[in-house]
Amino acid sequence: MSNTTPLLELQNIGKYFGNVKALENVSTTVKAGEVTCVLGDNGAGKSTFIKIISGLHKPSTGKYLFEGHEVSFDSPREARSLGIATVYQDLAMAPLMSVWRNFFLGSEPTKRFGPINLLDAKFARATAKEEMSKLGIDVRDIDQPVGTLSGGERQSVAIARAVYFGARVLILDEPTSALGVRQSDLVLGYVKAAAARDLGVILITHNPQHALPVGNRFLILNRGQSVGHFEKQDLTYERLIELMSGRVHAA
Amino acid sequence: MSEFDDVTPLKPSDERITYRGPLKRLLISPEIGALIGAVVVWAFFWGNGDKFGTAGSTANFLDVAAPLGIMAVAVSLLMIGGEFDLSAGVMTGASGVTIALMAKHFTDNGISLFVCIPAAFLLAGCVGWWNGFLVNKTGLPSFIVTLGSFFVIKGSNLVFSKRINSLVNVSGIEKAEGYKFFKAVLGGENKFGDTKYRDVIFLVGGILFGVLLVIGFVEQSLLRTEKTLMSAMLVAIIGAVAGVAGVIVLHRTDSVKGNVVAGVIGLSGSTLAIVSYSRARFQSREPFAGSVPETARPLIVLGLLGTAVASLAGQLFDRGEENVMLQWLPSWLRLAVALAAGALPLWFFVRQVMRGDVEFRAKAVALIIVRLPIICLVSLIGIVSLFQLTTVQAVRAVLITVAGTGAATCLYRARSIAGKHSTKHFINLGLLMSTCFVVVAFAVRADSSAPRFRGGIFATLLIGAALILATTLVEAKQQKRLLADSNADQFGKRIVLIGMFIGSIALGTRLLFSDGVFRMSVFWWLFFTAVGAFVLTKTKYGNWIFAVGGNKDAARATGVPADKVKTALFMATSLMGAFVGAMILMRLNSVQAQQGDGQEFEYIIAAVVGGNLMTGGYGSVIGASLGALIMAISKNGIPAAQWNQDGRFIFLGAVLLVAVLVNNFVRKKANEQR
Numbered sequence: 001m002s003n004t005t006p007l008l009e010l011q012n013i014g015k016y017f018g019n020v021k022a023l024e025n026v027s028t029t030v031k032a033g034e035v036t037c038v039l040g041d042n043g044a045g046k047s048t049f050i051k052i053i054s055g056l057h058k059p060s061t062g063k064y065l066f067e068g069h070e071v072s073f074d075s076p077r078e079a080r081s082l083g084i085a086t087v088y089q090d091l092a093m094a095p096l097m098s099v100w101r102n103f104f105l106g107s108e109p110t111k112r113f114g115p116i117n118l119l120d121a122k123f124a125r126a127t128a129k130e131e132m133s134k135l136g137i138d139v140r141d142i143d144q145p146v147g148t149l150s151g152g153e154r155q156s157v158a159i160a161r162a163v164y165f166g167a168r169v170l171i172l173d174e175p176t177s178a179l180g181v182r183q184s185d186l187v188l189g190y191v192k193a194a195a196a197r198d199l200g201v202i203l204i205t206h207n208p209q210h211a212l213p214v215g216n217r218f219l220i221l222n223r224g225q226s227v228g229h230f231e232k233q234d235l236t237y238e239r240l241i242e243l244m245s246g247r248v249h250a251a
Numbered sequence: 252m253s254e255f256d257d258v259t260p261l262k263p264s265d266e267r268i269t270y271r272g273p274l275k276r277l278l279i280s281p282e283i284g285a286l287i288g289a290v291v292v293w294a295f296f297w298g299n300g301d302k303f304g305t306a307g308s309t310a311n312f313l314d315v316a317a318p319l320g321i322m323a324v325a326v327s328l329l330m331i332g333g334e335f336d337l338s339a340g341v342m343t344g345a346s347g348v349t350i351a352l353m354a355k356h357f358t359d360n361g362i363s364l365f366v367c368i369p370a371a372f373l374l375a376g377c378v379g380w381w382n383g384f385l386v387n388k389t390g391l392p393s394f395i396v397t398l399g400s401f402f403v404i405k406g407s408n409l410v411f412s413k414r415i416n417s418l419v420n421v422s423g424i425e426k427a428e429g430y431k432f433f434k435a436v437l438g439g440e441n442k443f444g445d446t447k448y449r450d451v452i453f454l455v456g457g458i459l460f461g462v463l464l465v466i467g468f469v470e471q472s473l474l475r476t477e478k479t480l481m482s483a484m485l486v487a488i489i490g491a492v493a494g495v496a497g498v499i500v501l502h503r504t505d506s507v508k509g510n511v512v513a514g515v516i517g518l519s520g521s522t523l524a525i526v527s528y529s530r531a532r533f534q535s536r537e538p539f540a541g542s543v544p545e546t547a548r549p550l551i552v553l554g555l556l557g558t559a560v561a562s563l564a565g566q567l568f569d570r571g572e573e574n575v576m577l578q579w580l581p582s583w584l585r586l587a588v589a590l591a592a593g594a595l596p597l598w599f600f601v602r603q604v605m606r607g608d609v610e611f612r613a614k615a616v617a618l619i620i621v622r623l624p625i626i627c628l629v630s631l632i633g634i635v636s637l638f639q640l641t642t643v644q645a646v647r648a649v650l651i652t653v654a655g656t657g658a659a660t661c662l663y664r665a666r667s668i669a670g671k672h673s674t675k676h677f678i679n680l681g682l683l684m685s686t687c688f689v690v691v692a693f694a695v696r697a698d699s700s701a702p703r704f705r706g707g708i709f710a711t712l713l714i715g716a717a718l719i720l721a722t723t724l725v726e727a728k729q730q731k732r733l734l735a736d737s738n739a740d741q742f743g744k745r746i747v748l749i750g751m752f753i754g755s756i757a758l759g760t761r762l763l764f765s766d767g768v769f770r771m772s773v774f775w776w777l778f779f780t781a782v783g784a785f786v787l788t789k790t791k792y793g794n795w796i797f798a799v800g801g802n803k804d805a806a807r808a809t810g811v812p813a814d815k816v817k818t819a820l821f822m823a824t825s826l827m828g829a830f831v832g833a834m835i836l837m838r839l840n841s842v843q844a845q846q847g848d849g850q851e852f853e854y855i856i857a858a859v860v861g862g863n864l865m866t867g868g869y870g871s872v873i874g875a876s877l878g879a880l881i882m883a884i885s886k887n888g889i890p891a892a893q894w895n896q897d898g899r900f901i902f903l904g905a906v907l908l909v910a911v912l913v914n915n916f917v918r919k920k921a922n923e924q925r
Contacts, residue, residue: 088808092802092804092805092806092808092809093802093805094797094798094800094801094802094805094806094868095801095802095868096797096801096864096868096869097794097797097798097801097868101794101797101798104794105794105798105805105806105809105811106795106798106806106809106810106811107809107810108791108794110790110791116790117790117791118789118790119788119789119790119791119793119794121789
């Protein structure tokens with residue numbers, strides 16, 4: 001789709017914990033405006049891969065390129081400062097706090113009032129509402145506690161928050177794993193909408209039915225090894241299932 | 252696959268755009284339970300004895316409330332941050348002991364208070380830091396960590412004061428340098444005389460408060476029309492003038508005749524004003540016809556019955572009599588009554604069990620074991636109260652309160668059930684309800700021995716009747732707003748805010764200028780409550796406090812310095828303890844080494860009564876302050892009502908339970924209906 005330099009490029013990444021090979025020879029690219037899906041069954045190495053991308057682990061072998069330059073992160077904060085944001089399964093949110101307070105948690109907007117720095121609640125409310133509606137999320141009440149939202153809505157708040165705070169690569173760790181059909185559809189819609197805003201999205205899932213409709217590129221992992229890397233047009237549902245179950249190897 | 256390509260936002264349907272009116276917003280705020288509780292408890296004791304509610308007793312309970320409230324502010328912030336500090340109570344003692352010992356014994360001549368007090372603060376800061384450091388580093392529950400600090404500090408207080416001063420009581424700081432300054436700042440007392448403007452300010456302020464509150468609420472809940480209807484507005488103004496005139500006359504005179512006329516004028520005037528104002532500025536709705544459903548009928552009967560009981564209670568019991576009741580009953584009858592009070596709940600329970608099916612019976616044993624303590628407690632309270640605690644005034648107050656509230660609740664339920672079926676019956680029941688209020692008002696007024704009670708309750712009930720009538724008519728005739736309208740909301744909120752500001756000035760004037768004493772401690776209490784509430788709701792640090800209490804990992808993941816926030820909260824609590832310790836020392840000029848021992852639970856109770864969640868992440872500083880106020884009022888009110896002093900513990904326990912249950916219930920209800 002886009003011919004520019006990919007946002008992220010991972011070449012032959014491997015990770016060893018002592019003599020355990022958690023990951024070996026895995027490559028993929030993430031382009032702006034596209035969704036790269038990382039698929040695999042439990043224990044396939046998805047989490048390790050994500051932790052490498054988000055800066056929590058350093059790869060043992062291989063190259064990690066961000067916008068064409070090789071990078072090496074010492075902490076997730078460094079990755080975040082480049083705009084690589086991770087939305088974890090257990091969502092970094094306080095359930096009893098309102099949507100807007102959660103949205104700006106840790107990066108609260110302030111305005112000066114004499115010598116005091118006030119929380120700019122008006123701006124925060126308006127911005128949170130606006131940002132979420134840009135992704136097609138309509139929250140009933142920006143003041144309602146996050147705990148009263150459904151799982152999908154909570155995911156959407158986290159996604160909108162990451163997008164607003166300048167994420168260029170959005171890593172979503174199993175965003176649909178705990179959700180019902182309708183809720184999953186909603187979240188996948190938000191994923192698509194985030195990509196449409198020129199973000200590179202990495203979607204981790206073990207559900208091929210969720211990955212196939214939204215993904216542009218598919219990386220399939222099995223037992224720490226890449227069993228295939230496909231563009232959307234090269235892949236069918238049946239083939240994907242076969243690859244994920246580890247019965248067939250990629251040609 | 253294309254189903255995900257076009258992302259359409261969820262279409263707003265009726266269910267999704269519900270607008271929360273001002274009342275509901277008020278109900279889900281954490282401090283609402285404490286606010287209502289404070290008013291109810293105050294009114295209860297005020298109506299229960301002439302000793303309570305005078306300027307002197309107000310100053311007394313504020314004096315108790317201030318140190319408790321200051322600590323409750325810090326403890327509630329800490330609790331919202333997800334932690335407890337059991338050493339907060341003894342910290343006040345430690346600070347007092349440190350200051351007093353240093354001031355007397357640091358060198359042979361002692362040392363200036365300008366050194367001692369900062370030193371106490373330094374010590375407190377260190378204790379707080381240590382508490383926070385240990386909790387953060389080890390991840391142990393703060394309950395355990397601060398329990399350790401509690402014992403260490405408690406022991407140190409005793410050891411050092413005995414060792415250095417050879418007494419557990421350290422006094423004689425008057426000679427220290429800087430005593431005058433700190434006495435004035437921390438322990439000062441200001442007497443305000445009576446002024447002739449006091450009543451005027453109170454009256455004008457009170458009326459403005461009421462008017463602005465009503466306007467603000469109406470603006471926030473109804474749907475505006477394009478044009479204001481001037482004729483209705485004129486009627487509203489005339490009504491308001493009549494209402495205000497009625498209230499002023501009511502306030503001024505105490506003669507029976509004046510009361511009736513002024514009461515009727517005030518009641519009808521203010522009702523007319525509210526209804527016409529709503530008609531003038533807001534859209535009306537179509538009425539609908541129907542009948543009262545079966546389910547509402549028993550409620551109506553119950554409501555009328557309750558009204559009758561309340562008015563009879565007002566007539567029959569002479570409020571001037573402070574003697575213990577039931578002396579004229581022979582002792583065997585008293586015993587029988589007490590036993591009946593105890594046995595009644597048991598009998599109900601047994602009957603319930605016998606009626607139940609087999610499965611329920613199997614569970615019954617477990618249920619009885621669980622509930623037995625509660626039943627015993629109820630019986631115990633029944634017996635004790637019948638023998639010792641119950642004065643004529645108390646019975647009267649309880650009867651009027653319980654029967655009146657019960658009647659109002661029944662009629663209110665009936666009204667809201669009817670409201671779904673018929674506009675006409677909704678209005679009729681509203682009329683009936685306010686009539687009941689008026690009946691009780693006059694019944695209470697008929698007893699002539701207690702002017703204050705008579706006048707106060709009479710006026711309150713009449714205002715209540717006017718408000719019910721007005722809201723009934725407005726709700727039946729006017730269109731409610733279903734959408735948020737930021738302009739109208741802001742306007743309404745500002746009006747309410749101005750009203751509350753004026754109201755508090757009026758109340759403050761009334762309380763201060765009644766030959767009362769204003770202590771500096773009360774000033775500091777208000778100051779710290781304001782600062783705490785400001786930090787919690789208006790700054791980013793407040794956001795962080797909520798977050799570390801609500802979900803510490805989430806807070807850390809989003810970049811909140813969670814450990815620092817917790818340590819700061821622990822330090823703030825200890826420093827506040829030091830402040831309160833210094834304050835009490837400056838007020839009493841001496842300190843007991845055991846001071847504050849056990850108080851930490853009172854701070855926690857105040858915070859919980861104020862709507863703070865024990866698990867953290869939710870709460871209010873103002874609520875905690877109000878919780879402290881409730882506790883102080885009950886501490887002073889019980890002796891003033893001539894009840895057994897030790898009964899305050901029973902009362903406190905009951906208040907704590909009821910407050911928590913009500914908070915829980917209201918929050919759940921309010922959140923369900925979003």
